Amino acid sequence: MRYILLALGVIISIHYILSFTHEEYGRATSISTIAGQFTGPKSNPPYKTPVPDEYYKVDEPIALQDRKSNATFVMLVRNSDLSGIMSSMKQIEDRFNKKFQYPYVFLNDEPFTESFKEHIQALTNTTVEFGVIPHDQWHQPSWIDEERATKSRDEMVRDGVIYGGSVPYRNMCRFNSGFFYRHELLQKYRYYWRVEPDVKLFCDVDYDPFLVMQDQNKVYGFTISLFEYQSTIQTLWTTVKSFINSNPGFVSPDNAMGFLSDDGGESYNLCHFWSNFEIADLDFWRSEAYSKFFEFLDEQGGFYYERWGDAPVHSIGAALFAKKEQIHFFNDIGYRHEPFQHCPQGELNTKGKCWCDPSQNFDYEWYSCLNKYDRMFS
Ligand SMILES: Nc1nc2c(ncn2[C@@H]2O[C@H](COP(=O)(O)OP(=O)(O)OP(=O)(O)O)[C@@H](O)[C@H]2O)c(=O)[nH]1
Ligand SMILES: [Mg+2]
Numbered sequence: 001m002r003y004i005l006l007a008l009g010v011i012i013s014i015h016y017i018l019s020f021t022h023e024e025y026g027r028a029t030s031i032s033t034i035a036g037q038f039t040g041p042k043s044n045p046p047y048k049t050p051v052p053d054e055y056y057k058v059d060e061p062i063a064l065q066d067r068k069s070n071a072t073f074v075m076l077v078r079n080s081d082l083s084g085i086m087s088s089m090k091q092i093e094d095r096f097n098k099k100f101q102y103p104y105v106f107l108n109d110e111p112f113t114e115s116f117k118e119h120i121q122a123l124t125n126t127t128v129e130f131g132v133i134p135h136d137q138w139h140q141p142s143w144i145d146e147e148r149a150t151k152s153r154d155e156m157v158r159d160g161v162i163y164g165g166s167v168p169y170r171n172m173c174r175f176n177s178g179f180f181y182r183h184e185l186l187q188k189y190r191y192y193w194r195v196e197p198d199v200k201l202f203c204d205v206d207y208d209p210f211l212v213m214q215d216q217n218k219v220y221g222f223t224i225s226l227f228e229y230q231s232t233i234q235t236l237w238t239t240v241k242s243f244i245n246s247n248p249g250f251v252s253p254d255n256a257m258g259f260l261s262d263d264g265g266e267s268y269n270l271c272h273f274w275s276n277f278e279i280a281d282l283d284f285w286r287s288e289a290y291s292k293f294f295e296f297l298d299e300q301g302g303f304y305y306e307r308w309g310d311a312p313v314h315s316i317g318a319a320l321f322a323k324k325e326q327i328h329f330f331n332d333i334g335y336r337h338e339p340f341q342h343c344p345q346g347e348l349n350t351k352g353k354c355w356c357d358p359s360q361n362f363d364y365e366w367y368s369c370l371n372k373y374d375r376m377f378s
Helices: 002-027 031-038 079-100 114-121 146-158 167-178 209-215 236-246 288-300 310-321 346-351 370-375
Strands: 071-076 104-108 128-132 191-194 220-222 225-227 271-273 278-281 327-329 335-337 340-342
Touching: 071 079, 071 167, 079 114, 114 128, 167 288, 167 310, 191 209, 209 278, 225 370, 236 288, 236 310, 271 310, 278 310, 288 310, 327 370
Parallel strands: 071 104, 071 191, 104 128, 220 327
Antiparallel strands: 191 278, 220 278, 225 271, 335 340
C-alpha cells in the first residue's frame, strides 16, 4: 500500500510539474503576459561586475598558445567610404587588434577596387577578406509594390525624415537586419564586431570582448541605446506582436521586454541598441527564432513601405529571443558615432586610458535608453 501511495505521489508530482510547465509556456500566447516572463531574480546589471583579470592582456600581445574566439570584424562599406573606414580601422588596430589579431570581413554591394583593398590591407597584419553581396540580398524585392513604396518615401521626404527618400539606405537596413550573417565569408565565424566609417574608439580595449561573450553566454553587446523615430516604424510593433502571438514558443523566458516596453508589451517605447556598434553572436541571428522573425517582417514589406532600421529589428529580436542577461552593455568601451558617445566613467576611464571627456557621456541623457536596460535588473 505504501508503495502504491508513493507511486501515486510521484505521478501526481510529475503531472503537476508538466501542467505547470505547460501553463507557463502557454502564458506567452498573449503579448500582455510576456511581461510576466521578465520577473527573474533581481540583481545589479551584470556590467557592474568588472571583467575578470584573466581576460586582460595589458603589456603584451597574445601568443600562439593563447585562447582566442572564433570571431571577426565586419565592415559594410562603399568604395567611397575608404577614408572614413580607415580612420575607424586604425583606431581598432591601435587600441585593440594589434594585440588580439582578429580578422576582418569587408562587404559591399559592388566589388571593392584594388586601391581600396590595398589601403585597407596596409593597416593590419591580420587576414582581410573582401566580399560582394548577392544581388537579391541587397536590392528591393520584385514583389514590393513600387507605387506604394514611392508614395511612402515621398511622404517621409515631405516630413523631413532622415534618409526618408533613400532606397539604398533601406537596402542597407534590410541587409543588416536579415542577410549579413548569411554571407559566405561569415559562415566560418561565430562572433563579430561591427564597425562603421568615422567612429571613434576612445579607450584601450586590453581584454578580449569576444571571449567574454563566449564564456558568459552573451549574444548581443552594445554601447549606446536610444529612442527610434516613430515615423520610420509605424507598423513595426503591431507586426512584432502578431509574430509573437503566432509563435509564442520563440519568446525567451526572462527576456528583455522590460527594455522595449513600459506596459508589458502592449506598446513599443522606441528603445533600441544603436547597431552601428555591435559585438554579437552570429549563431543567434541564424537561429530558427530570429530567422523566422526576420522572414515574417520582410514579408510585410516594412523595410520599403516604411523605413524599418536594422537597429530596432536587431534590438527587438535580441530582447525577445534571448534572456536579458545575454544582452551586454560594454561599459568599458569608449565609443562615438556622431552625434552621440559613450565615455566610460570613473575607474574605467583611467583603466582604459580613455581620452574622452567623462562629462560628455550619453548614458543617462534624456534621449538615452540605458535606464530602461538598468531597470530590468533592479
Ligand atoms: N556598400 C554599401 N554600404 C552602405 C551603403 N549605405 C550605407 N552603407 C554602410 O552601412 C552602414 C550604415 O550606414 P550609415 O550611412 O552609416 O547609416 P547611419 O549610421 O544610420 O547614418 P549616419 O548617421 O549617416 O552614419 C555604414 O557602414 C555604411 O558604410 C551602400 O549603399 N552601400
Ligand atoms: Mg553610420
